[in-house]
């Protein structure tokens with residue numbers, strides 16, 4: 001049974017009237033790659049800063065390795081941070097920047113040399129030791145920031161959008177690199193990102209945050225296939241949501257009546273426990289098969305019909321925008337197998353998917369309200 | 375017209391270039407350099423005069439500065455300490471200047487740190503007082519300080535001089551250091567703490583090196599203010615004579631050439647510091663420009 005490494009217990013952080021983090025509790029286990037994902041201003045950085053010791057929680061307790069560290073200053077916590085703004089020391093060259101933590105711990109000269117070289121190699125910055133941070137590109141600086149934290153092999157590494165400034169290729173490369181380092185060294189990573197794809201590919205578990213709270217926490221597949229709220233469904237990838245009303249339960253199948261009159265079937269064990277009668281029914285775009293309206297529906301599939309409005313060809317797939325029932329816009333991704341002639345805009349189509357690919361969420365308070373806030 | 379198939383001898387491309395723009399310069403082009411040269415000259419003339427006449431011979435019985443040229447000599451440099459009273463006054467001023475600089479630099483730096491880093495009651499007032507202190511006429515400060523020392527029964531002398539010099543230097547140090555601190559990214563200190571640096575180590579390894587240029591500038595300013603202060607010193611010196619006070623007293627009877635020698639000395643030290651700073655910066659710039667080569671362990 002892996003130990004709990006970082007525990008936040010009912011932590012709240014207020015800045016004047018703003019509640020940056022709102023009564024948040026989470027347990028992060030040792031060696032886990034844990035991501036926090038959410039829109040700008042939802043409290044990701046603030047949460048990290050409370051773990052690192054740079055922000056005192058207004059309420060609540062922070063534990064590291066089972067010890068209450070709420071009142072400990074940053075330099076007494078075995079945690080290192082990769083800051084969103086890098087915060088490299090401008091007066092020190094790259095080598096001294098990276099060696100800073102080891103020198104504070106009075107590590108021997110040779111060992112410092114060795115470990116710094118090692119980590120510089122790791123982040124692909126060999127030969128840059130003599131440069132000052134001001135003479136490096138944003139991406140290079142970001143890698144120095146990473147090296148400076150990694151070299152200390154802390155128990156927990158906090159990363160605040162550490163790959164934000166990198167180009168796509170380097171970003172992918174560093175994602176793999178980070179994941180490899182994390183598994184090899186067994187450091188607990190707490191990783192903040194805007195990028196849902198990054199969070200999904202790298203994390204053991206991820207938390208989707210909104211307005212200072214965790215909206216949903218779980219393994220990537222679980223959160224993606226089974227979003228708990230309308231917000232999570234919308235934030236993690238495209239999703240198609242239809243208004244509906246819960247009808248009957250029978251033989252482990254729940255029937256949901258859409259507002260347009262047709263019905264959708266959902267396995268009852270996929271129904272969230274706390275919904276009322278008004279719900280939203282959703283399905284991910286890649287789970288849908290698109291077919292001509294005249295074709296027969298495969299047995300047991302859910303389906304809705306609509307008018308194909310836009311077809312986009314992006315090489316690996318076709319993407320379709322469909323005006324669905326009640327004017328909702330639906331998205332469908334179809335892998336480009338090249339076998340069938342794709343439907344053309346203006347055609348009437350029907351969309352079919354399996355009941356077990358359906359998810360049901362409570363309607364959130366309007367999302368537009370969220371946008372106004374930002 | 376013939377068709378030329380051979381490559382032309384003269385590079386054809388050159389003739390195809392647009393005509394070179396004339397290098398005709400309007401008179402405004404010269405205004406700024408001439409103006410700058412004029413200002414520099416204006417600033418340097420008094421110093422040049424001082425240095426020049428420190429090498430002038432003097433034929434009078436009691437050697438004193440005369441401004442007609444009587445021939446080159448290094449006599450006054452050899453006899454720099456032969457004027458009774460001047461040498462002790464000079465050393466007193468040095469001692470006073472150095473002490474006042476050290477004390478006001480420490481106080482001023484801490485004050486700047488407090489003003490930038492912390493929010494406290496009276497912070498705004500504190501900042502205004504700094505400017506008031508600089509803006510207030512020295513004659514007012516000097517006379518009121520004297521009144522204050524008499525009231526608290528502190529006999530005037532080196533100590534009162536020191537207190538006064540520190541007082542008028544602190545504001546200058548605080549303002550220069552504060553300017554440096556206000557562009558300092560507080561995240562850097564957090565990063566240091568994150569890497570295990572205690573507050574003291576953070577200050578020594580990160581904060582101090584980054585604000586050092588500001589501290590240095592403040593210290594030089596404090597020293598310059600102290601070494602030639604006359605007005606305030608005149609009030610609070612008691613029977614102690616500083617270099618400026620001695621020179622002022624000597625004006626009535628004639629300035630001995632050694633005053634110019636000592637003046638030249640102070641100026642040279644200043645120039646030396648400036649050059650050292652420049653060289654240091656240049657060396658650092660060259661170091662930075664060095665192409666990065668793989669450093670190897672061991």
Ligand SMILES: Nc1ncnc2c1ncn2[C@@H]1O[C@H](COP(=O)(O)OP(=O)(O)OP(=O)(O)O)[C@@H](O)[C@H]1O
Pocket residue numbers: 015018019020038039040041042043044045046047194
């Ligand atoms: N020092 C502060 N003083 C006042 N308000 C703050 C402070 N720091 C953060 N906030 C507020 O707290 C909220 C959460 O901020 P936080 O930096 O944690 O967001 P974030 O999720 O990291 O956003 P981003 O993705 O843009 O980095 C925001 O509304 C922000 O304005």
Ligand SMILES: [Mg+2]
Pocket residue numbers: 044045046084160
């Ligand atoms: Mg942030």
